[in-house]
Amino acid sequence: MDMDRRLVKALEATNDALQHLSMSPDYSCLDYTHIDRLLARVVDLPTEANQRNSRRNLLAVRQWMVTDGSGVILLEVLGQLYWRLGELNGKQFEKFKSLLQQQPHYLSLIKDSRAMAVVSQRIRHIQKSKSDACQEFLNELSNGKGVKEESLQADMETIRSSSSSPPTLTPSIPREKVLKSSTYDSESGTGLIKYLPNCSANLWKTDMEHLLIEFYINGICPGRTLMKNSNTYLSLLQVADTCQSTRFALLSLSASYIGEYLYSEKERYHQADLYYMTQALQVLARQISKGEDFDACSATSMLLMHHDAVNNTDESSLCWSCHANIFDTIPAEYFNHHSDPALFIINQLVLARTAQTVTELQNTQLHSLEIIDWYDDIPQTESQRICGVLGLSLQLLFVISSITSLASNNKSSVGAHRSAYAQFHESQLQNLRQWSTEVSGEALEVVLATAETYRLAALIYLKCRLYGFTRFHPAVVRLSDALISLIISLPVKGSLYTATYPIWPFFVAAVTADADRRDTLYQRVVSIREGDKSTLPAVLQRISSLRIWLACQDAELQRRDGWWDEMLEHEHSANTLPNNRLLCLG
Template sequence: MDADRRLAKALEAASDALQHLSMSPDLNCLDCTHIDRLLGRVVDLPTEGNQRNSRRNLLVIRQWMVTEGPGVVLLEVLGQLYWRLGELNSKQFEKFKATLQQHKSYLSLVQDTRTVNLVIQRIRHIQKSKADACQDFLCELSDTNGMKVDSPMAEMDSLPASSSSPTSPRSMHSMDSNSSQESGFVSLIKYVPSSTIWGGDMEQTLTDFYINGFCPGRTVATHSNTYLSYLQLANMCSSTRYALLSISASYICEYLPSQKDMYHQAELYYSTQALQALAAQISSGQHYEGAVATSMLLMHHAIINGEDSPLCWSCHANVFEIIPSESVDLHSDAALFMRAQLVLARTAQGSSQLQTTQFHSLEQNNWLDDVPQSDAQKVCAMLGLSPQLVSLISSVTSLAQDIASPNKLMCAQLLETQIQNLKQWTAETHTAEQEVLLTTAEAFRLAALIYLRCRIYGYTRFHPSILELSDSLNIVILSLPVKGSLYTALYPVWPLFIAAVTVNSDKRDRLYQRVVPIREGDKNTLPAVLKRISGTRIWLANQDATCQRRSGWWDEMLSPSSSTIALGRNLLCLG
């Protein structure tokens, strides 16, 4: 009843606004106070951690303006609609829009070119007002402190191409600052050393690139970067040093077309050396911590380069079968990284395939049992989700393959409750970085709920609960950066996969458009994932929209017969 009342109130507010607008035929005389206030927030979304709900609500408005036309924002003319819409969930909002689309006055509003022109005019007004306010304040500072203030355009010309985070190349160099340059890189690689040093010491060049170009693109966290911590380990463990240099050479190749062959040879050389050194240190029982770190780096290297390799990237998890279990930390970042890659990849395997799979010990042991709950719920800065959520996703997949279990439904409901109630957190204190970490973690949590309900309960993408969850996940994913300093390897590829196979074709295309900068950027796992999704487009389009529940449809979707492209032999990396 409350839900219906909230929807009715929102429709009432929209109706009042439409009536008000109909009585103001001359839009130039319209009082835009409330419209400007909302536009100002939609244009410049809040980033504070305590405004996450406001940000999501504003993103809904923003997306509504994009899909149905800028004129929809005029419904805020009386200052009543925005807060009413904030009370609606995604399903109610869709009903709200569908109801409005039946009214001629609403259709006239969104189709009227005058309303579009007015909104554009108001946005430009807001832009100018903010610029003028900044300039006035600069002049005020100049008057009181004797500062020289140049014109706004001169100031803009002198600004750097991109902002720098505390872990960016601006504050971290392995070489003299004169030998490196900021080039405004907005993809995973944040920096490339100056071309004047390419002919110098290769290991030094690769190390410089690893520190300043590769590592900052791994995470937004400002206090924790596992890849960076391996530099200290590399000083004591040769296999880690070689693996580090190999992965650096693999990425740097993309920026040096004229020297690509040379760095490719370096990549092969260092990866071979890493494997040989790894085998030697395991045989001699030395530096197991370094062996695990090396295996993680080699797995990373294999993931981004081994699409056509006869060996699956997962083979690097075999290190846990060789090293004595009492000699390895199963809670280390390296172990969690490798485990998470395996867990997420298993979600793209059918139940029959899972039943014949020989799992790694890393996936099977009860590694989370002795971890304090608070630590288990802390978002891993290298993955973007908590160890507990990794474990819960793994449990869902295990339950899916256990066809004969009499308690399957009860176990699924328990897992569902745990996922619903999961409160992930981060120790990150920087507001923007904290927001990205928590939003990424939320994307994984929503995706896990969808995965459970689809795979275990058999809910199809047409089921009301999946429609609602997918809409929420869609909004969260679209809010995450895809370029710039806050875009890193934390970008939630698995949630994107889950969202793409549980939304309609229009929303799927919107997701595809959103990730174009990632797809066309530095080496990453997304292209292979998008290719896999594209292969199922026809199968997805042929599903019965009236069927809300069908057991086994997830397995059918994963079947080679449901794909228009040949599926590779190796696991699909979704991390």
């Protein structure tokens, strides 16, 4: 019985992949991350004795490509099929292939010359990447480029010795403005990283911490927000001057990004990332136990949360939200829950909760930061001001949080007045006017448009989750069309594109749009998905896993209570997060 279930799961994963592939008939808008990963292993089979099972499974995939056609590898597009196939025995695998031969979509795929061409292109891409890496290393060995004599262990010893010194940043790096130096390319990056490291520069002859801090200022900070004066990431440099855990967290975050642009040094920076992360966590634990500088602790947690949200996608790793746990150990009166780091963390949690079912919310022990009345003390004059690194106002964030709380609150006193509360929040959203005086011109237009996407998305979220309006309801259709048009108008690269790009509104728009409009959204963000690290790829993967369920909904039903929760149920998705992980929508 269990064997039959495994076969069914493998077929479901295949059908999901075929559905996903159908969204891009020419395969130009696919995310090739999972395909390339599997293809690289199929091309270069493991030889280690302890990987015999993996080799056997990969050989089966390789033979499948030979017999049915190379296009079958594209079925790994969602990252689900290979591990499902690994659960099958030989007899089941043959039955699996036999059943696929009866599906028209599968037959079209394996006969599609475009699919074969794409696979050939990906193989050449993998070949070139490996060749380039080998050539770079050969160059280092032959002409002394880089640090030949130093081993990775020696590099780590250097890091340790420099990190044992007092936690002050390099004095030569001004904190008030973004720098340019010889270690950075003259042209700005078009993604979230605004200045890219110069790959030809001999970076390892410079001090690593100086380099990482310089990259943090030049590369990371400018891409966080268009509002330079309220850029929290820049202000954290001052905190890092006096707080060692913040300094280590900052260095870890910088190392995790910079390795993406210096391929030949990627492993060194990965080790540096791990080292600084470990140091940050250890020092943070000591700070909390000694009761030292709790506000600086929140700054450290913000950086660690950012780091894990864009890096730790492994299902076995801890959820990025675990970094909010420090607020559960610190009495509320000892930290400023209106500080920028605290509000950043609140924002991430509020948005993530919208992608949880009522049952999950009721069974979740919320962090103390979510329970305190963080909004009560916000001055009325400031409540609608757009926050720099959040992209929306605090009043709007509070309303989104209130909608989720209202949906999950099962107290009879609340239930009796739920409709009245919902109407009140709807009125708040209708009358909300978000503003900013910090920027002007095109930058102001982008800031206001971004904040407006959150307002429109919140209205859709309220109508769907509290009123039960489906995506076919005229009110939702109108709002969704307006939201999608606004999202499409926002820049996805260049100087006006920042990390405040509206991921949560994108999610809301995608699950309330028809297939064509959803495809338009997907195509719009190709450059983001394939660009610098962000939370968007995981969100796209989640949306893709809901697509079949969305397509099966009855267009005649304009109202159905509980459909939002049903959509989020794990059994309706072939590619869901484990119960202990939240979808990061910020």
